[in-house]
Amino acid sequence: MGEIFYVTTPIYYVNDMPHIGTAYTTVAADAVARYQRLKGRKVFFLTGTDEHGQKVAQAAAERNQNPQVWADSMVPHFKETWRILNISNDDFIRTTDNRHTRVAQIFIQKLKDKGDIYLGTYEGWYCVHDESFLLSSQLVDGNCPECRRPVEWVKEENYFFKLSKYAHAVLKHIEENPEFVQPETRRNEVISFIKSGLSDQSISRTSFTWGIPLPFDARHVMYVWFDALLNYISAIDYGSDMKRFVQTWPADLHLVGKEILRFHAIIWPAMLFAAELPLPKRIFAHGWLTVEGQKMSKSLGNVISPKELVVEYGTDAYRYYFLREFSFGIDGNFSRRTLLGRYNAELANDLGNLVSRVLTMVKKYRNGTVPEPDTPGAEENGVIETVPLVLSELDEKMSELAFNEALSSVWDLVHALNRYVDIRAPWSIASDPSRERELDTILYTSLEGLRIIALLILPFMPETAEKIWMRTGMTDKISDMKLDEAAKWGMLPHGSKTVSGDALFPRKPE
Numbered sequence: 001m002g003e004i005f006y007v008t009t010p011i012y013y014v015n016d017m018p019h020i021g022t023a024y025t026t027v028a029a030d031a032v033a034r035y036q037r038l039k040g041r042k043v044f045f046l047t048g049t050d051e052h053g054q055k056v057a058q059a060a061a062e063r064n065q066n067p068q069v070w071a072d073s074m075v076p077h078f079k080e081t082w083r084i085l086n087i088s089n090d091d092f093i094r095t096t097d098n099r100h101t102r103v104a105q106i107f108i109q110k111l112k113d114k115g116d117i118y119l120g121t122y123e124g125w126y127c128v129h130d131e132s133f134l135l136s137s138q139l140v141d142g143n144c145p146e147c148r149r150p151v152e153w154v155k156e157e158n159y160f161f162k163l164s165k166y167a168h169a170v171l172k173h174i175e176e177n178p179e180f181v182q183p184e185t186r187r188n189e190v191i192s193f194i195k196s197g198l199s200d201q202s203i204s205r206t207s208f209t210w211g212i213p214l215p216f217d218a219r220h221v222m223y224v225w226f227d228a229l230l231n232y233i234s235a236i237d238y239g240s241d242m243k244r245f246v247q248t249w250p251a252d253l254h255l256v257g258k259e260i261l262r263f264h265a266i267i268w269p270a271m272l273f274a275a276e277l278p279l280p281k282r283i284f285a286h287g288w289l290t291v292e293g294q295k296m297s298k299s300l301g302n303v304i305s306p307k308e309l310v311v312e313y314g315t316d317a318y319r320y321y322f323l324r325e326f327s328f329g330i331d332g333n334f335s336r337r338t339l340l341g342r343y344n345a346e347l348a349n350d351l352g353n354l355v356s357r358v359l360t361m362v363k364k365y366r367n368g369t370v371p372e373p374d375t376p377g378a379e380e381n382g383v384i385e386t387v388p389l390v391l392s393e394l395d396e397k398m399s400e401l402a403f404n405e406a407l408s409s410v411w412d413l414v415h416a417l418n419r420y421v422d423i424r425a426p427w428s429i430a431s432d433p434s435r436e437r438e439l440d441t442i443l444y445t446s447l448e449g450l451r452i453i454a455l456l457i458l459p460f461m462p463e464t465a466e467k468i469w470m471r472t473g474m475t476d477k478i479s480d481m482k483l484d485e486a487a488k489w490g491m492l493p494h495g496s497k498t499v500s501g502d503a504l505f506p507r508k509p510e
């Protein structure tokens with residue numbers, strides 16, 4: 001158990017195109033996956049699409065399309081977005097995959113056999129946008145409390161899952177495991193929600209057909225959330241390759257948006273308890289992003305696609321901005337002003353200029369050869385000693401999923417190196433033959449600092465990391481490195497050749 005670090009994103013509804021909100025979770029999950037790989041862990045990083053249910057069926061019907069044809073036409077947009085954002089997912093699960101529908105049916109049958117599923121009638125509200133059943137007491141001004149859209153009245157024969165039977169076990173698990181649901185404020189909300197009383201959960205629908213048929217009653221299709229949550233185990237072969245399954249399950253981390261935490265922190269654990277499977281280790285709910293102060297919505301016409309920002313700023317700047325600007329657990333606001341500001345100040349200036357001035361000097365003064373350093377002096381030691389401090393802070397912040405603080409601590413090294421170059425001013429001694437060894441030391445220290453920066457930014461900006469790594473003269477692949485060994489000072493071999501290149505982040509007009 002637990003050999004593999006297993007991290008997931010929610011699977012995205014295919015009713016609409018991916019946007020910067022949906023991409024937010026995926027970029028964060030990618031940084032986590034890449035960081036764990038850099039630490040030497042085996043990782044399984046899963047994302048995918050949620051294709052059944054009323055909302056997708058409606059989206060297809062509006063276009064006079066068959067839902068499967070519609071879903072097939074939407075999936076490439078998700079895959080393409082993840083490709084341009086350089087997402088390193090190991091698999092992509094679709095809930096219309098056979099491997100998924102099979103597991104969903106095995107799973108629901110198991111719960112039925114156990115007596116945890118019974119036939120009843122649901123009469124109440126339903127929000128199609130959120131695909132959620134709602135009590136009258138939950139409505140806000142008659143609308144869905146989450147998305148504020150109108151709800152519809154549903155009365156139909158449904159199968160119910162005995163959620164109430166597991167309420168106590170779920171509550172106990174959340175209370176006894178502070179890591180299980182995070183952040184703390186969200187955890188408290190989940191706890192009070194459970195304490196307010198859980199009724200059994202409707203898990204099938206009869207008023208439409210776009211879903212997985214129940215194996216024990218083909219008049220019903222599975223409720224889309226029951227179906228969707230099972231992606232986390234269908235993708236790792238639950239029910240077919242149990243050896244693989246136990247190597248990967250439980251998930252180390254489910255990353256979700258705050259609006260879908262309840263499904264993950266209440267219904268999903270109850271389903272797993274019922275199936276006698278271990279619970280995921282950690283569920284982290286992140287905040288929501290607004291755009292220029294407003295909710296992103298089609299009606300406001302302010303939906304931003306990742307692609308348009310990537311065309312303008314590049315993949316790594318995109319990734320950097322979304323991870324650096326926001327505090328992951330709370331809401332944030334996207335604005336072009338802050339994107340441009342961070343791009344120019346932190347990427348073009350702090351990092352890009354540092355790389356180009358160090359490499360230019362090595363080329364100019366040492367013909368592009370990594371020099372052999374002399375014994376480090378006080379200034380060098382200042383830089384060298386910053387590295388382990390940054391490493392341990394990075395580790396701590398990554399384990400808290402505080403990506404913004406993790407990057408800020410990496411920038412402590414970027415700033416330290418910039419200051420070092422300013423203070424040591426290699427250009428001022430370059431023409432003095434008696435200070436050659438000193439110049440060697442300064443240039444080596446600067447290059448070695450850059451090499452380590454390349455490693456530290458790898459989870460966030462993989463392409464830039466690789467470029468810097470190669471430019472400093474490293475020939476081993478950065479993707480083969482293990483952080484703890486590779487970040488040891490002095491690994492850059494002297495005598496190797498540096499490589500020049502274009503500006504990493506050309507400055508943009510403000």
Ligand code: MSP
Pocket residue numbers: 009010011012013014020021022023024025050228229230231256257258259260287288289290296
């Ligand atoms: N299909 C369900 C999830 C099933 S998981 C078993 C779903 N899909 S979704 O397409 O609506 O995507 C939801 C996810 O997108 C949210 O969890 C959240 O991560 C992300 N976001 C969508 N809009 C967002 C913002 N405006 N801001 C931040 N994240 C947002 O729910």
